[in-house]
Amino acid sequence: MNATGIIVEYNPFHNGHLHHIKQSRNLTDADIVIAVMSGHFLQRGEPSFADKWLRTEMALQNGADIVVELPYAFATAPAVDFAKGGVALLAALKCRALAFGSEQGQIEPFLATYDAIEGDNATFQKNVQHAVKSGLSYPKALNSAYSQMTTKNNGSFADLTQPNNILGYHYVEQIFKQKSAMQAVTIPRIASGYHDHILAGTTIQSATGIREAVFDGSLQDVEAFMPAGNFSLLQQATLMNWDVLYPTLRYMLLRLSPSEIAAHAEVTEGIEYLLQKAARTSDTFTQFMTRIKSKRYTWTRLQRMLTHIYTGFTKAQLVEASMPHYIRLLGMTENGQRYISAHKKEFTLPLVSRVAAFDDPMLSQDCKATDLYCLAQQRAPGEDFRRPPIRI
Numbered sequence: 001m002n003a004t005g006i007i008v009e010y011n012p013f014h015n016g017h018l019h020h021i022k023q024s025r026n027l028t029d030a031d032i033v034i035a036v037m038s039g040h041f042l043q044r045g046e047p048s049f050a051d052k053w054l055r056t057e058m059a060l061q062n063g064a065d066i067v068v069e070l071p072y073a074f075a076t077a078p079a080v081d082f083a084k085g086g087v088a089l090l091a092a093l094k095c096r097a098l099a100f101g102s103e104q105g106q107i108e109p110f111l112a113t114y115d116a117i118e119g120d121n122a123t124f125q126k127n128v129q130h131a132v133k134s135g136l137s138y139p140k141a142l143n144s145a146y147s148q149m150t151t152k153n154n155g156s157f158a159d160l161t162q163p164n165n166i167l168g169y170h171y172v173e174q175i176f177k178q179k180s181a182m183q184a185v186t187i188p189r190i191a192s193g194y195h196d197h198i199l200a201g202t203t204i205q206s207a208t209g210i211r212e213a214v215f216d217g218s219l220q221d222v223e224a225f226m227p228a229g230n231f232s233l234l235q236q237a238t239l240m241n242w243d244v245l246y247p248t249l250r251y252m253l254l255r256l257s258p259s260e261i262a263a264h265a266e267v268t269e270g271i272e273y274l275l276q277k278a279a280r281t282s283d284t285f286t287q288f289m290t291r292i293k294s295k296r297y298t299w300t301r302l303q304r305m306l307t308h309i310y311t312g313f314t315k316a317q318l319v320e321a322s323m324p325h326y327i328r329l330l331g332m333t334e335n336g337q338r339y340i341s342a343h344k345k346e347f348t349l350p351l352v353s354r355v356a357a358f359d360d361p362m363l364s365q366d367c368k369a370t371d372l373y374c375l376a377q378q379r380a381p382g383e384d385f386r387r388p389p390i391r392i
Contacts (some may be wrong), residue, residue, distance in 0.1 A: 001339050004030035005090030005182070006096045007070070007083070007171065008220045009038045011049045011211070012234060013058035014226045016101075016190070016204045023187045024099035032339045034093055035064040036086045037330065038075035039366055040373035043082050043310065045303025047245055047373060049211055050237040053387060056331040058230045060392040065336035067390075068093070068327040072369045073321035076307050078138075083170035084178075090323050091180040092349040098182050099105050100171050103162040105188030109171045110165075113158045116149060118176075124149055137298050164189055198222075200228035215241060220316050238377045242303070245376055246285035249310050253279040256309075265308040265318040266301065275309075311369045317361070331390030355384045 004024050010017060016373050025033055038058065039052045048055065056067045072389075074085025090098055106108065117124050124145050143161055149156045158165050172184045190204060198209040205225045213221045219239075223231050243251075253261065253275050261272035274292055282288035292302055307313075312388035332340065344351060352358045355367060371381035 001342060003030040003032040003034050003093065003095045003339060004028040004099055004341075005034045005086075005093065005095035006064075006099055007036045007086035007090070007151050008059070009042050009048070009207070010035075010055045010059055011038075011042060011046075011207050012208055012226065013062065013230050014205060014207060016206070017059075018062050018227055019190065019204065020099075020101050020187055021059075024185075025063065026101060027077070027185055028097040028183075030097070032065045032336060033063060034066045034068070034095055034336075034339075035059050035091065036070050036089045037067050037272055038070050039072060041073060041076050041099060041307050042368050043071060043077070043079070044300045045305070045307045046242060047307075047376075049207075049214075049239055049241070050234060051369075051373070052330060053383075053390060054233055054237050057392070058227075059096050060331050060333055060336075060390060061229050062227050064333075065339065066093075066332045067330045069330050069366065070389060071324055071326075071328070072313065073318065074324065076304055076313075079166050079170045079305075080173070083167060083174045087171060087174040087178055087180060087182070089327060089349070091178060092324070092327060092347055092361060094343055094346050095182055096186055098171055098175065099185045099187060100164070100168045101189045102158075102164045102168040102186045103189050104158050104165050104168065105186065107172075107184055109156045109158040110169055110184065110186065112156060113160070113169055114172050114176060115158065117146075118165050118248050118342040120149070135295060137296060137301070139298060172286065194269065208381060211241070214239065233347070240373070240376070242285040242306075245310060246288065246311075248372075248376065249285075249306060250279045250282070250288070252309060261309060263314050263316075264305070265315050266305040267309070267315075271297070271305075272370050275306075279392075310371055311365070313365060313369075318363060321362060324349060325360050326358060327351045328355075328366065329389045331392065333392045337391070338346065353389050358373060 006024055021033055040048050042048055059067050068089060070085050074081055127145035127148055128141050131144040146160050158167055158169055160169060168186055175182050175184055198205055198213050203224050210225055212220045219234060258272045261267060278291040279290050282291055329351060367384040370384050374381060374383055
């Protein structure tokens with residue numbers, strides 16, 4: 001059976017994601033679409049809009065055959081490590097292709113970009129470090145170094161100022177670096193951009209725009225932008241954002257000592273003192289973020305830092321999380337179950353369908369993140385142990 005993999009967040013699943021699954025299946029002639037999906041905390045350092053089981057059900061009802069969880073250590077990481085975890089899981093599941101959406105819309109510029117950067121990586125990294133020392137944030141330093149490289153080289157390169165292109169480049173990079181046999185293919189992103197607000201005249205909107213519309217208005221305002229079954233599922237959900245988590249985060253920042261805060265992943269350069277100072281004077285999450293934002297730290301990097309403090313994810317744990325240790329099954333269709341039965345012996349990582357039967361520190365962190373997410377919704381902890389994989 002020919003399996004194609006996709007790496008997703010579905011925050012929430014909307015019409016653009018439906019288009020992506022259909023095009024991925026058609027473009028690669030896939031029998032199976034396998035989605036590696038983030039759990040309860042996401043790459044931009046945010047709690048997921050809806051819980052991972054509801055998002056799994058949305059995916060399975062709309063074309064995905066298997067959904068597995070991207071471990072917390074990778075789901076909340078910068079783009080290169082987010083891609084590393086996703087590619088490793090899809091390779092372990094024996095996918096023949098990885099299909100991603102991009103603003104570029106063609107795979108050749110990504111391949112040319114990889115060849116150019118790897119061809120003179122020492123110079124590229126030197127230019128990145130020089131830009132960081134000049135005061136640029138790391139993403140801007142990467143863009144600066146990349147611009148210098150492409151200016152000196154002729155050819156068609158990917159535009160790495162675009163968010164989906166950045167992830168796409170790292171998917172291609174990781175396929176090569178992990179020596180995977182997967183083929184990378186890309187599908188043009190249509191209608192709305194990654195960060196766009198709601199746009200008139202289209203039923204395909206960005207997840208960012210949908211979330212904003214819901215929290216600024218109501219769920220009914222976004223009904224046209226997602227499959228009908230998904231809208232019905234969201235009506236049953238308790239929806240989440242940082243405003244819900246901020247009171248607990250504020251308590252943690254005020255209770256912990258500066259050295260305890262500094263032990264968490266991505267907390268650097270003495271920012272723990274600023275975090276405590278801002279927590280004392282900020283009654284809302286927006287106020288808090290405004291007081292800690294600077295040229296040095298992007299909003300996304302700060303949110304990831306805060307996510308690690310909220311979930312207790314330390315620098316030591318980050319160092320240990322070099323590659324995924326397991327495949328955590330969240331759900332499958334009958335077709336997906338057939339694929340697992342036929343290929344399970346070929347998988348290169350253990351398949352975990354019962355959390356209680358697998359003891360691993362990386363999985364323990366996933367479960368802790370789930371518990372803290374559920375407690376914020378006044379739900380009992382332990383759902384990872386009680387919920388079996390969803391079957392559609």
